Amino acid sequence: MEILNVEKLIGDFEVMTKDAENVQRETLKMILEENGCAEYLQNMGLNGRTDPESFKACVPLFIYSSKQSKTKGGLFAGTATTNVFRNSQFKKAMTAMQSECCSPDEPNPELADLIEKKCSRLSNWYGLIPELFPNVKYIYGIMTGxxxxxxxxxxxxxxxxxxxxxxYGSSEG
Structure with missing residues (x-):
């Protein structure tokens, strides 16, 4: 079993994102080369061409941000998490999972004093997260777009x- 090397993963990610436009262009080119004979692309008039410029010229790109689209399931298309967070079942599940340690019913003056003490030692709150959560290993989230x-x-x-x-969520044209 391969062990995850976080430093290498972060380094590889940084290399790929330094020139995102070129990475996207090369990825599109690779997809077109592998799928150039697909019926959908043939019907768009690419006629076997696999360069991104021909693709952009022949295939209509959806760029109208003011138009709300619905998925086949009837949900409005949005960001990766919009429909999850707006869903009533998600809200009920989050409420049911809350425990005293993350959502107390009453104030905890000792904990408030400890947090205030930790925050006051920081310079402009630099390093706030590891100070408040000393066991944190990484922070996972959407960091693009x-x-x-x-x-x-x-x-x-x-x-x-x-x-x-x-x-990786992309809205670039």
Whole structure:
């Protein structure tokens, strides 16, 4: 069984994301080369061409952000988590799972004092996350697209804790 090397994983991710446009172009080219004979692409008039420019010229791209689309199941298409968080069953499950340690019914002055003491030692809250959660190994989340502007602040709060994003959501044209 292969052991996960977090440093290598993060390094590989950083290499791939330094030139996201080129990575996307190469990925599209690879997909087109492997699927160039697909009926869908043939019907679009590609006639075996596998370059991204021909694809963009022949295949209509959906770029109308103001138009809300529905999935076959009737849900509005949105971000990766929008429909999950808005779902009433999800909300009920989250309420049922809450425990005293994460959602107390009454104030805990001792804990509040401890948190205040830990936060007051920090410089501009740098390293807040590992200070409050000393057993943290990594932070997992979506860190691309509309979440990218928050990445610098998250890095500040996380200090040296690795940030991991296994999902890549793209809205680039």
């Amino acid at each position: 509309s979440m990218e502007p928050y990445l610098k602040k998250l890095r500040h709060y996380a200090a040296d804790v690795p940030l991991i994003s296994a999902d």
